[in-house]
Amino acid sequence: MRTIPFEKIRDTVARLCVEANCILGDDVISAFKKGLEMEESPTGKEILRQLLENQEIARKEMMPICQDTGWAVVWVEIGSGVRVEGGELYDAIQEGVAKGYTEGYLRKSIVSDPLRRKNTGNNTPAIIYTDIVPGDKLKIVVQPKGGGSENMSEVRMLSAADGAFGIKRFVIDRVERSQANPCPPVIVGVGIGGTFEKCAMLAKKALLREIGSTHPDPFYAEMEKELLDEINKLGIGPQGLGGRVTALAVFIEAFPCHIATMPCAVNINCHAQRHKTAIL
């Protein structure tokens, strides 16, 4: 049994919150540069140039890339041989999010009740997903998720007979209806299978993939490519003002399915696909 101190987890989560919000991943930066070569619209090109300049300023000044520093979605893989010393794992994560958002001058965007809407003041609670895995390591991924793109996301209970065609039609339609709202160029996370809530979680998990990576299953890799091509024919373009680069990537996560169902979820991410990982 390996022990990890509560404070170490808390401080790591706090650091990841700040870094994820201020330092854009190299994969996303490369995708902007590639998009700039592909884009035909002069307005679209100017927007991509602004996004590249923006991430440079954010990195240099340690300022958030976007003022919407999001929900803190935290993915944890805890080895079965790990014990947290000095407190509970979930408390360490929640305290880490509060510390990171407060000390890092990140925006607090969470209200304690959906109808009464009083800000919690420290961006908690975080959304936490935990997997128990073999070993004695603790892996933490912090994924800040903005509200504008989250609002353009959807779960639909398709029928098994709708097949791959039905899935593709739903995904493309969801992106087309979103237009400028989720801050294109977007990254599209797609969850297929599982239950109603499982497929939504998979769609969010898909957004952790590195841009440029391909699905390990050639069937889904091909579907991702087809979806990306179709989405980029929509003409929505950077910020929805018209252009070729509507999406930077489409990522699919599939899961076993009940014989009577075919749930599908689309979780849209804005161009600032943010996540940072630490392994303790």
Add this chain to the structure above:
Amino acid sequence: MGEIKSVRTPLTDEVVKSLRAGDAVEITGLIYTARDLAHKRLTESLQKGENLPFNIMGAVIYYVGPSPAKPGRVIGSCGPTTSYRMDVYTPSLLAAGLKGMIGKGNRSPEVIEALKRYCGVYFAAVGGAAALLAQRVRAARVVAYDDLGPEALQELEVENFPVIVVNDCYGADLYKEGVRRYKREG
């Protein structure tokens, strides 16, 4: 992008009429931040016949909830939030004298109609370009609704704040026209 037009706030009818969908514009002067809850309060004040906490005549409202300012800075990151949530409040604000709005994303047919009727303009700033936009803000002070935190009403002094005209006072819509231009069938 063609030539960049410079405008100064408060906006006049003459300036609004000179702007066309697709124009790149840089705004200099005072603008006011307001988003969901601030809009609700402003509209309630108008309905009750109360004075608004800022002069709305010729004003430009920016839909933004900035990140907190670090010590020594005037503002944190401050890119636009999605505009459609403010659509329900906008026509009455335009009727009261508002001339311009900065946000991102499509507006309702009612807002587009009100822009024609009251001679107003809707600009888009680049969503997410929040660190870059913060560099164009010279000063910021809370004017009202301090209790709303990131949603408080603030007066920002901006210099060469970069935006694009989406909906002009003639009914044009760059979102529709731009997408139509680049859409590929099949």
